[in-house]
Amino acid sequence: MTKQWWLAVAGAFAMPAFACDELTVADAWVRLAPPTAPVMAGYLTLANTGKDAVTVRGGSSADFERVELHNMTHENGVMQMRKLDAIDVPPGGEVALAPGGMHLMLIGPKHSFAAGDQIEIVLQVCDGQQQTVSLPVREAAPAAADEHSQHSP
Numbered sequence: 001m002t003k004q005w006w007l008a009v010a011g012a013f014a015m016p017a018f019a020c021d022e023l024t025v026a027d028a029w030v031r032l033a034p035p036t037a038p039v040m041a042g043y044l045t046l047a048n049t050g051k052d053a054v055t056v057r058g059g060s061s062a063d064f065e066r067v068e069l070h071n072m073t074h075e076n077g078v079m080q081m082r083k084l085d086a087i088d089v090p091p092g093g094e095v096a097l098a099p100g101g102m103h104l105m106l107i108g109p110k111h112s113f114a115a116g117d118q119i120e121i122v123l124q125v126c127d128g129q130q131q132t133v134s135l136p137v138r139e140a141a142p143a144a145a146d147e148h149s150q151h152s153p
């Protein structure tokens with residue numbers, strides 16, 4: 001009886017934490033789209049400074065009908081867009097959602113946006129945890145993410 005009690009306590013402490021580490025977000029932006037555009041694309045780099053992998057399972061925004069995780073791939077010379085169920089950010093690693101690759105697909109804008117607006121997106125991470133990120137609306141990629149900036153003389 002006593003032994004079982006101790007096992008139960010040990011088990012409780014050994015259980016994986018439901019809370020996972022927060023992701024650090026950089027280079028976040030949403031590409032400005034015409035007011036009639038049915039979707040917009042959001043980009044950001046997710047960095048995990050914790051010891052455990054952090055899984056992003058999706059997102060939502062008050063400004064859109066829904067938010068999906070997407071990936072662009074080249075298949076037989078054709079660009080294809082696929083919905084992802086989740087994106088894993090490994091411990092100590094980072095994952096870039098950037099033009100031409102993975103992105104946040106913002107579906108069904110509820111109003112129009114202008115450059116400089118901030119779009120708040122709630123990411124679903126790990127087991128039901130939420131992390132709110134703010135993405136500024138821009139006409140083009142931030143200079144830091146522009147590969148041409150590396151070619152300056």
Ligand SMILES: [Cu+2]
Pocket residue numbers: 070071081103104105
């Ligand atoms: Cu997409």
